[in-house]
Amino acid sequence: MSRFFDMPLSEKQRVLRKPGESCGYASSFTGRFSTKLPWKETLSFRFCDGETHPKTVQDYFSDALGHEFEPFGKVYQEYCEAMSSLSLKIMELLGLSLGVNRDYFREFFEENDSIMRLNYYPPCQKPDLTLGTGPHCDPTSLTILHQDHVDGLQVFVENQWRSIRPNPKAFVVNIGDTFMALSNDRYKSCLHRAVVNSESERKSLAFFLCPKKDKVVKPPRELLDSITSRKYPDFTWAMFLEFTQKQYRADMNTLQAFSDWLTNKPI
Numbered sequence: 496m497s498r499f500f501d502m503p504l505s506e507k508q509r510v511l512r513k514p515g516e517s518c519g520y521a522s523s524f525t526g527r528f529s530t531k532l533p534w535k536e537t538l539s540f541r542f543c544d545g546e547t548h549p550k551t552v553q554d555y556f557s558d559a560l561g562h563e564f565e566p567f568g569k570v571y572q573e574y575c576e577a578m579s580s581l582s583l584k585i586m587e588l589l590g591l592s593l594g595v596n597r598d599y600f601r602e603f604f605e606e607n608d609s610i611m612r613l614n615y616y617p618p619c620q621k622p623d624l625t626l627g628t629g630p631h632c633d634p635t636s637l638t639i640l641h642q643d644h645v646d647g648l649q650v651f652v653e654n655q656w657r658s659i660r661p662n663p664k665a666f667v668v669n670i671g672d673t674f675m676a677l678s679n680d681r682y683k684s685c686l687h688r689a690v691v692n693s694e695s696e697r698k699s700l701a702f703f704l705c706p707k708k709d710k711v712v713k714p715p716r717e718l719l720d721s722i723t724s725r726k727y728p729d730f731t732w733a734m735f736l737e738f739t740q741k742q743y744r745a746d747m748n749t750l751q752a753f754s755d756w757l758t759n760k761p762i
């Protein structure tokens with residue numbers, strides 16, 4: 496990870512994230528965060544499972560940053576393949592927990608079109624005046640997060656922010672908004688944030704599981720009955736992702752704002 500973030504800004508800006516897109520390099524030094532300045536740099540790229548795009552991650556780094564980044568791309572290609580495989584196993588368990596066939600959600604996310612994000616949080620002289628990542632629920636379906644050894648991730652539970660202590664032998668797995676809609680609110684997306692400190696840098700790897708963009712997000716019929724109403728309208732991940740990239744910066748209320756927008760209510 497440092498192989499990328501330790502480069503001069505001009506080098507990192509060779510893969511600068513374009514407005515409205517979710518891939519590439521972004522930081523407080525680039526326009527995207529001109530309003531709320533989180534104390535972080537990020538590198539996001541796409542992972543496509545399945546045969547049609549076998550090496551998206553590896554190709555992205557070779558094409559964007561050249562031959563010297565081929566080993567870097569291979570590592571993250573393999574990492575994303577492992578995260579995708581783990582995500583599908585977790586989807587089987589979530590299906591069973593909801594009384595849905597264990598294959599239902601696994602098949603929904605096969606050939607997933609996911610987002611991998613590298614987060615780099617520099618030390619900050621006044622850490623209480625900023626945040627690494629502001630309070631939000633991930634708009635995606637499932638997040639598998641690897642933290643390094645530095646504290647920073649916090650979740651909001653029982654009306655307070657609680658630190659999730661790094662465990663080198665475990666991933667942090669949280670539900671995102673899209674799975675909350677798929678489960679018709681049986682599962683809730685998790686409100687979390689990342690704080691920074693004055694002593695040391697912090698790094699995290701977030702794999703955001705996302706369905707193929709044209710998949711219609713709606714709960715399986717087993718979760719609906721005559722007394723259980725639909726909580727959210729049908730939508731595709733492509734629509735929701737575009738909403739977060741072009742209209743509404745993801746926060747703790749993104750899915751409701753998106754639903755209101757879809758049904759033409761004023762936000």
Ligand SMILES: C=C1C[C@]23C[C@H]1CC[C@H]2[C@]1(C)CCC[C@@](C)(C(=O)O)[C@H]1[C@@H]3C(=O)O
Pocket residue numbers: 517533610612628629630631632633634635703736739740744745746
């Ligand atoms: C689909 C996504 C949008 C964000 C990256 C992934 C999942 C998490 C989202 C994000 C991290 C939530 C907090 C605000 C955000 C703007 C950020 O701090 O980076 C969000 C990402 C984004 O829109 O780029």
Ligand SMILES: O=C(O)CCC(=O)C(=O)O
Pocket residue numbers: 612614628633640642647648687688689698699701
């Ligand atoms: O860095 C972390 O611990 C959390 C990052 C996060 O929530 C995100 O990238 O969505």
Ligand SMILES: [Fe+2]
Pocket residue numbers: 631632633687
């Ligand atoms: Fe998050």
